[in-house]
Amino acid sequence: MRLKFIIPAVIGLVVACHASASAQPAAPVRYDIRYAAAGDTTVTVTMAWTPPLSAPGALVMPRAIPMGYGEQRYDAFLRDVQAVSGEARRPAVREEGPRWRLDAGTTGVSYRVDLAALERTVKAASDQSRVRDGYLGALGYSLFAFVDGFESRPARLHIGGPASWPVFSTLAPQAPPAVGAVDVEAPDYYALADSQLVMGPKAEVRRLAAAPIPVYLASYAEGPVDLDRVGRLALTAFQRVADYFGTVPFAHYTLHQELLTPLTPEHEYGMSMEHLGSSTYYLAASAGLTAASGADDDARVLYNFAHHIAHAWVPKRAYGQGYFPFQWELAPVLDSIWFAEGFGQYAAIVAVAAGTPDPAAFREGMLQRRFRANVATAPPFLKRLPLVELSRVASTRYAEDFRTGRLVFSRGGLMAAAIDDRIRRETGGAKSLRDALRFLVDWTGRERRAFTLDELPALVRDATGVDTSAVMDEWLRPLP
Ligand SMILES: [Zn+2]
Numbered sequence: 001m002r003l004k005f006i007i008p009a010v011i012g013l014v015v016a017c018h019a020s021a022s023a024q025p026a027a028p029v030r031y032d033i034r035y036a037a038a039g040d041t042t043v044t045v046t047m048a049w050t051p052p053l054s055a056p057g058a059l060v061m062p063r064a065i066p067m068g069y070g071e072q073r074y075d076a077f078l079r080d081v082q083a084v085s086g087e088a089r090r091p092a093v094r095e096e097g098p099r100w101r102l103d104a105g106t107t108g109v110s111y112r113v114d115l116a117a118l119e120r121t122v123k124a125a126s127d128q129s130r131v132r133d134g135y136l137g138a139l140g141y142s143l144f145a146f147v148d149g150f151e152s153r154p155a156r157l158h159i160g161g162p163a164s165w166p167v168f169s170t171l172a173p174q175a176p177p178a179v180g181a182v183d184v185e186a187p188d189y190y191a192l193a194d195s196q197l198v199m200g201p202k203a204e205v206r207r208l209a210a211a212p213i214p215v216y217l218a219s220y221a222e223g224p225v226d227l228d229r230v231g232r233l234a235l236t237a238f239q240r241v242a243d244y245f246g247t248v249p250f251a252h253y254t255l256h257q258e259l260l261t262p263l264t265p266e267h268e269y270g271m272s273m274e275h276l277g278s279s280t281y282y283l284a285a286s287a288g289l290t291a292a293s294g295a296d297d298d299a300r301v302l303y304n305f306a307h308h309i310a311h312a313w314v315p316k317r318a319y320g321q322g323y324f325p326f327q328w329e330l331a332p333v334l335d336s337i338w339f340a341e342g343f344g345q346y347a348a349i350v351a352v353a354a355g356t357p358d359p360a361a362f363r364e365g366m367l368q369r370r371f372r373a374n375v376a377t378a379p380p381f382l383k384r385l386p387l388v389e390l391s392r393v394a395s396t397r398y399a400e401d402f403r404t405g406r407l408v409f410s411r412g413g414l415m416a417a418a419i420d421d422r423i424r425r426e427t428g429g430a431k432s433l434r435d436a437l438r439f440l441v442d443w444t445g446r447e448r449r450a451f452t453l454d455e456l457p458a459l460v461r462d463a464t465g466v467d468t469s470a471v472m473d474e475w476l477r478p479l480p
Pocket residue numbers: 307308311341344345
């Protein structure tokens with residue numbers, strides 16, 4: 001078993017040396033975001049790169065977002081897309097899909113993003129960026145396009161707001177935030193697109209004390225909220241999830257929460273989303289935690305935070321095929337949503353349980369409420385699908401037809417619980433699924449690739465010494 005640790009490490013070293021000897025590091029792509037004045041409803045984005053394109057290329061805007069499991073047409077909100085070559089600039093020609101043609105010689109682009117149109121048109125709060133009085137909150141993937149083929153290049157980002165406005169980026173969080181402008185970097189397009197920016201006098205940013213890494217709370221509220229209480233729960237959730245995974249493979253973390261007056265009755269709030277180094281929570285204005293909230297509210301918020309924080313490990317840093325590299329133009333068809341969502345949530349349940357008086361009872365209650373109840377009420381035609389098939393179906397309609405999303409994460413969560421039980425039983429409690437997930441996060445960090453479904457049982461066995469392939473097979477089969 002120890003040999004298996006050593007061999008990949010040696011191969012990794014050889015590959016890394018080879019790469020550094022033969023490949024030039026790609027030049028960064030510069031992004032400049034400008035929100036000129038309070039009250040504006042658009043932001044201007046400028047991109048620049050060197051050397052000039054040597055052949056015709058394409059500017060691409062995301063239509064799919066990591067773990068969005070659906071389509072978000074952010075290209076619909078770009079205005080005045082211009083291609084720049086040297087001193088010359090001219091309108092970029094729109095092509096099919098979320099693309100604009102870039103001629104050979106192009107050195108940059110500029111465009112505006114209409115955030116007011118975006119917030120009106122996109123009905124799910126967790127997929128929106130927005131401008132409100134004294135506030136701008138934006139998701140990276142709704143702002144940043146990329147040049148096809150540049151996805152692995154690092155990005156340098158300058159964010160400029162109105163002169164007196166605090167400006168905050170989840171790529172390099174600061175409390176209090178910088179005023180007027182901030183410069184940050186991202187190692188690749190994924191990290192840039194999966195970041196958020198927040199600015200304005202009505203944003204409040206806090207650094208929460210005493211976690212293994214700096215944890216920040218960025219808040220914008222149009223309703224009452226007790227931020228001390230939210231901050232305490234955020235920190236507790238982060239601490240418990242970090243304890244579960246044992247190591248924190250990122251430098252900082254931000255929870256971004258907005259309490260919003262609904263734009264129309266058709267707009268949906270109460271949604272959360274996970275990102276590489278942050279999580280976002282978009283609630284109705286009246287849904288904030290206050291002094292009047294009860295213990296049940298605290299428990300619900302604590303688990304919701306833990307669930308989305310846990311995704312920074314699973315699947316953001318341990319994932320099946322299709323999660324990374326990510327296909328931005330069209331939602332990828334994924335075989336392993338049950339792992340990403342089910343195992344991620346199960347990890348959060350066990351992490352939170354560890355801080356309760358009776359962890360086994362807490363776990364049992366959550367398995368019943370979060371997973372078994374959903375399986376019991378799922379439509380038979382979906383239960384009859386093999387789990388991989390259900391995952392593929394949910395890949396493009398997880399939330400839109402939540403019967404698919406709910407069942408795929410519930411079956412995955414119950415698989416995780418069954419594997420955990422098997423490992424604990426066979427090792428007399430010495431090992432658990434936690435060891436397998438920690439091993440997978442390390443393995444993914446070394447290998448820098450997705451695991452295949454065929455590899456998963458062997459990886460779990462390497463981590464725990466227990467063969468769980470029969471349990472996995474049982475849960476991958478159609479349900480009775
Ligand atoms: Zn989730």
